[in-house]
Amino acid sequence: MRMRVLLSTIGSRGDVQPVVALASRLRSLGEEVRVCAPPDFREWIDGLGIPVVPLGPELRGTAAPEPAAGRSLPSPEDLRRQVEETVAAQFATVGRAARGCDVLVACGALQVAARSVAETLEIPYVHASYCPVTLPSPHHAPPPMPGLVPPDGADDAALWELDAQRWNAVFGAALNAHRASAGLEPVTDVRGHVFTDRPWLAADPVLGPWPGSADLDVVQTGAWILPDPRPLPDDLEAFLDAGDPPVYFGLGSMPAPGDIGRVMVQTARELGRRAVVSRGWAGLSPVDGGPDCFSVGEVNQQALFRRVAAVVHHGGAGTTTAAARAGAPQVVIPQVYDQPYWARRVADLGIGAAHAPGPPTVDSLAAVLARALEPGATAKARAVAAQVRTDGADAAARLLAALERVPEDHVDRIRRPR
Structure with a gap:
């Protein structure tokens, strides 16, 4: 009998593509699968033959170019309303999509309602993260959050406690209101409830190893990589x-700080290099029509990164993994959330360099790019490429297929609220 799986996520391409990779692998094993994802990706997922249920609003507009400073944070009232709308949409959409399913897998940190839906339907629930630093551990601090300044002198344990308090303050009221309507007990630890005590970590163990924790039994599957058979466009090949x-430059779905497009192209020229500029959600483009620059949209990164001298990017988990697999040295320009972690890992592994926080200038970007282009970094990147696993989605799919055979106490532990 085939297992029916619902995979749900909210976020940009970096959040959705791993889910699609796992969905594709599950289908190849004969399982039934459907995906909840933002409507930005409906056409793409539909085109792969995977049933998709749009979840929440379109997100593409959030990456419009903006000044380095000047965007105000939402007011407390705006934040409260956004949270209530998000949680309500998750309960409604994920609740409908999960009917008839045997297991629910929630990917990323914004899946606040998914476990409650699984409890209501009495089906197993799994939380999956894409980066070690997003899961609590005494060996690292939580990822930085916009607008939150940590107290001076706070150690990692204190920062994780503050992070738990933030989860409760932001999501607790909305989550528990919907749980009460569904006849479920309230939760007092929202973060622990969402993550469970046995989360999955869909990150490569070489690039993002789990450092350990006494409170979490983390299952590291490896990154969920979607094979891309598309050829590169003829004009790009030429x-x-x-x-x-x-040198490849791109910021994925991130906003474009300052005049980053000009900085990218001038940096390449400063080092005597040609440039490929990915437009991304921010609509980056070369500053002129010079023959040493080429603009690309959605393209097969797996093929392109094998053809470039280096990859300069925002530090998303997917792009970091794709560049590492290709053996291309990297420069990471981190902005938010898990990106500073991936910047540190690239530097620590010696497969590239990390740009300091803040918008780059030609001089600052040229300095770190020059380090990434040194022969030692190139050789190290090629050596690490041979170690990056490609079977993460297969490992996760087989774990899900085996869920019906796990001990009953484990299934109870998955379902039990905290």
């Missing part, structure tokens, strides 16, 4: 063939 390998 550009790549016309000279030395260029």
